[in-house]
Amino acid sequence: MPPDTLTAIFQAVVDGNTRGVVEGIDRALDHGIDAEVILNQALIGAMGEVGRLFEEGEYFVPEMLVAARAMQAGLSRLRPLLVAQGVQPLGKIVLGTVKGDLHDIGKNLVGMMLEGAGFQVIDLGTDVAPEKFIAALEEHKPDILGMSALLTTTMSNMKLTLDALKQTNWRDRVRVIVGGAPVTEAFAQQIGADGYAPDASRAVTLVKRLLQIA
Incomplete structure (x- = not known):
């Protein structure tokens, strides 16, 4: 060889x-x-x-x-x-662009980079309502939920989704990360997310840190 x-x-x-x-x-x-x-x-x-x-x-x-x-x-x-x-992925991640937002290049890149790092990714696409995120959590039982927004007008739907998670038993069972051009570390903290990544490469680093993968 x-x-x-x-x-x-x-x-x-x-x-x-x-x-x-x-x-x-x-x-x-x-x-x-x-x-x-x-x-x-x-x-x-x-x-x-x-x-x-x-x-x-x-x-x-x-x-x-x-x-x-x-x-x-x-x-x-x-x-x-x-x-x-029987090779197991490092972890399972559900991704989606929040309700009202149809942008997906950044989300797609994050998903591909995470797959390339050995994770299983379930991509819900764009314009994902809080109830659709919750349904995906029930179905797939992931370790991480990732939300993306490119419009300042749709960023508030990240908080709405987090609020919806608190009404279920999922908020304590999944780590939530956020990203997208207008999203900042301060905004992520303000809405109660577990992490923020400014780009796809650092999203991989963030996920590994949250899941304590060396």
């Missing part, structure tokens, strides 16, 4: 080369490399590097999106094998 097979997949993700990722994974599987090894060393490792490049200002949102899509193509190829092997 060529020693650089995993390195090639890693680099293809960083470069946003979807075809290279899928072909590399097929080659690695043909050479008998375990699916979990490919996930951890190539895909998760590469998305960690993408996050580093973003935080250092070498990558911007477009590069992150392209890399995340390449990673997702690889993950789709590996997922049936990982399920068959």
Whole structure:
């Protein structure tokens, strides 16, 4: 087996080369490399590097999106094998853009980065009402609930959702994180969220910290 097979997949993700990722994974599987090894060393490792490049200002949102899509193509190829092997995700996360807001690029990127870090993500889409968030919590029983808003006029729906959670038994059972262009750390604290991330890369760091994952 060529020693650089995993390195090639890693680099293809960083470069946003979807075809290279899928072909590399097929080659690695043909050479008998375990699916979990490919996930951890190539895909998760590469998305960690993408996050580093973003935080250092070498990558911007477009590069992150392209890399995340390449990673997702690889993950789709590996997922049936990982399920068959009983590989467990690091945690489960429900995401959605709040009611009245149809913006989803930031949320989508957060979801892809979290998947790339080894989490299971349930994406509820946009314009998600409080009762839909609660229904998703009942169905999926996640560790984290993530809410996004891009409009200042819809930020208040984050608080409405948190207030709705307090009327159920869910507020004490799930960590709530918020983000989006107009959202700030101060706003997150004001509405009683458990955390705030200014971008997708730091959302991964936040989730790991809240779930005490090294």
